Amino acid sequence: MLKYLLPFILFVVLAVFLAVGLKLNPKEIPSPLIDKPAPAFALPVLAGPEKVLKQSDLLGQVWLLNVWASWCISCRDEHPLLLQLAKLQLAPLVGLNYKDESAAANHWLEKHGNPYQINVMDADGRTGIDYGVYGVPETFVIDKRGIIRYKHIGPVNPGDLEKIFLPLIQQLQAEAA
Amino acid sequence: MNAARQALGKLWVLALLLCWVWPVAAGVEYRDFKQPEQEQAYQNLINELRCLVCQNQTIADSNADLAKDLRRQVYEMLQQGKSQAEVVAFMTERYGDFVLYKPAFNLKTGLLWLGPALFLFIGLVTLLIVIRRKKSLVKPALSTAQQTRLNAILEKGEQD
Numbered sequence: 001m002l003k004y005l006l007p008f009i010l011f012v013v014l015a016v017f018l019a020v021g022l023k024l025n026p027k028e029i030p031s032p033l034i035d036k037p038a039p040a041f042a043l044p045v046l047a048g049p050e051k052v053l054k055q056s057d058l059l060g061q062v063w064l065l066n067v068w069a070s071w072c073i074s075c076r077d078e079h080p081l082l083l084q085l086a087k088l089q090l091a092p093l094v095g096l097n098y099k100d101e102s103a104a105a106n107h108w109l110e111k112h113g114n115p116y117q118i119n120v121m122d123a124d125g126r127t128g129i130d131y132g133v134y135g136v137p138e139t140f141v142i143d144k145r146g147i148i149r150y151k152h153i154g155p156v157n158p159g160d161l162e163k164i165f166l167p168l169i170q171q172l173q174a175e176a177a
Numbered sequence: 178m179n180a181a182r183q184a185l186g187k188l189w190v191l192a193l194l195l196c197w198v199w200p201v202a203a204g205v206e207y208r209d210f211k212q213p214e215q216e217q218a219y220q221n222l223i224n225e226l227r228c229l230v231c232q233n234q235t236i237a238d239s240n241a242d243l244a245k246d247l248r249r250q251v252y253e254m255l256q257q258g259k260s261q262a263e264v265v266a267f268m269t270e271r272y273g274d275f276v277l278y279k280p281a282f283n284l285k286t287g288l289l290w291l292g293p294a295l296f297l298f299i300g301l302v303t304l305l306i307v308i309r310r311k312k313s314l315v316k317p318a319l320s321t322a323q324q325t326r327l328n329a330i331l332e333k334g335e336q337d
Binding site: 029033126128 | 229232243
């Protein structure tokens with residue numbers, strides 16, 4: 001009996017492993033930054049580069065950091081959702097304009113609408129490196145204590161917004177500062 | 178005849194020269210190093226760090242924007258006198274063990290490192306079990322009486 005059962009069990013185990021492997025997205029690399037403090041930055045504001053926004057300015061509230069660029073095609077896919085999210089006014093959405101030119105970025109926002117409460121410019125991508133950015137767009141959810149609680153790689157889709165972002169934002173809003 | 182042979186020789190040299198193509202590397206920015214050790218460290222690092230956009234290339238091989246930025250980061254850190262280990266720590270803090278082609282041995286990467294040895298071990302054990310079982314299945318072909326007779330024949334030569 002075992003003689004026939006054992007190969008069958010081995011086959012099932014292998015099949016399960018392969019099936020799970022098929023579902024995994026190799027482009028989604030778990031970020032080591034989860035549950036770590038959001039790296040500090042002090043970057044010029046897109047709307048007025050003489051002003052500087054620091055990561056520490058945002059402490060005490062739940063906020064989202066969305067990494068985007070005018071050259072990024074899939075940023076356009078998630079853009080309507082960001083506009084929708086901004087309308088809900090659950091948490092400030094901060095844009096990290098990544099390796100972009102301010103003129104192009106401003107033009108893009110005029111054309112597609114601006115969901116961001118504020119945008120900062122990371123022209124040379126150094127803050128991007130600090131945040132482990134490798135696939136624009138990326139979206140971070142940061143809690144009141146300035147800890148990164150979630151990182152989303154690639155465009156946000158409606159399911160992500162409803163199942164991940166909204167419940168998480170509500171949960172974090174309920175936490176003490 | 179001689180001219181033809183010479184032409185053929187030249188052609189042959191040309192063919193050999195054409196074979197002599199250096200692997201084209203993308204990491205071609207000119208970098209100025211004060212010490213050769215630093216340059217060596219730079220080369221080691223950029224050949225050990227993975228480009229996360231094009232996952233099967235090192236940042237030395239890749240032409241992606243991120244790879245360029247990471248090469249610049251490595252160069253700057255080395256210029257600031259940081260050690261190789263410090264650069265590796267900087268990268269893994271941000272991008273995780275995945276950024277290393279040779280990740281450090283830890284709880285998370287243990288299976289990755291030991292997996293092949295584990296499977297080899299399982300294979301060898303299975304092989305051993307199968308061989309043993311096969312061996313025990315083979316019955317002695319001759320009875321004791323037949324064996325003594327065989328020995329006798331082998332010693333004295335065929336007599337019947």
